[in-house]
Amino acid sequence: MSILYIIATPIGNLEDITLRAIRILGEVDAILCEDTRTTAKLLQKYEIQKTLISYHSHSKLSKVEKVFELLEEGKNLALVSDAGTPCISDPGVMLVQQVREKFGSDVTVIPVPGPSAVISALSASGLPSSEFLFLGFLPHKKGRETLFKEIAVSERTVAFYESPHRIVKALESLQKFAPGKKIVVARELTKIYEEFISGTAEELLAHFESHKDTVRGEFVVMVK
Ligand code: SAM
Numbered sequence: 361m362s363i364l365y366i367i368a369t370p371i372g373n374l375e376d377i378t379l380r381a382i383r384i385l386g387e388v389d390a391i392l393c394e395d396t397r398t399t400a401k402l403l404q405k406y407e408i409q410k411t412l413i414s415y416h417s418h419s420k421l422s423k424v425e426k427v428f429e430l431l432e433e434g435k436n437l438a439l440v441s442d443a444g445t446p447c448i449s450d451p452g453v454m455l456v457q458q459v460r461e462k463f464g465s466d467v468t469v470i471p472v473p474g475p476s477a478v479i480s481a482l483s484a485s486g487l488p489s490s491e492f493l494f495l496g497f498l499p500h501k502k503g504r505e506t507l508f509k510e511i512a513v514s515e516r517t518v519a520f521y522e523s524p525h526r527i528v529k530a531l532e533s534l535q536k537f538a539p540g541k542k543i544v545v546a547r548e549l550t551k552i553y554e555e556f557i558s559g560t561a562e563e564l565l566a567h568f569e570s571h572k573d574t575v576r577g578e579f580v581v582m583v584k
Pocket of ligand 1: 371372441444445447477478521546547550551579580
């Protein structure tokens with residue numbers, strides 16, 4: 361029986377990987393990954409040499425068929441993304457669904473837990489996090505305004521991912537639709553310039569206006 365491992369990898373600091381993840385990455389027959397160069401760097405650190413197969417959410421059917429073939433041959437595979445937990449705003453959801461549909465109990469899908477930006481951000485945010493609403497990446501156009509209206513009335517902490525190109529836009533929308541809400545922005549988690557910035561949308565906009573050099577990197581936005 362083949363196994364497809366879904367393995368979480370670091371979100372910045374390469375030390376953030378579990379002993380189990382390292383062992384399994386070393387044991388599998390091949391690793392499905394997004395950017396082979398990113399995964400190669402991680403494997404190099406842990407002295408793992410392995411066949412890498414690139415896999416994206418837009419990968420062609422032929423790539424999925426290749427994965428099916430390997431599983432049919434009894435090979436064990438690992439799926440990783442560039443950072444964090446695969447399938448969480450990352451490629452892999454379709455693949456896991458297709459593997460489960462095609463093979464049922466003939467292929468075991470096993471999660472190997474580890475870092476995820478949203479969980480790391482919430483854990484150190486100081487915001488209520490026993491229950492929260494995670495929106496992944498907000499849509500750029502259709503439905504975006506509706507989501508901000510939902511965030512404004514949500515009783516739960518709401519978290520979403522944002523890119524440096526859109527962080528100011530997102531804060532402007534929060535200023536418009538949720539002016540009184542407390543916002544925590546987690547930037548560059550586990551990296552040299554990691555920081556948590558909190559305040560109202562207006563205060564955060566003023567912060568980024570006067571610290572333009574920090575409108576870069578990776579962001580998790582949390583709203584309560
Ligand atoms: N699957 C990943 C996870 O489990 O966290 C998320 C992948 S998603 C394609 C990438 C987004 O996650 C980034 O645009 C950013 O919003 C967030 N992210 C990833 N790494 C981060 C970090 N080190 N600090 C802050 N946010 C991060």
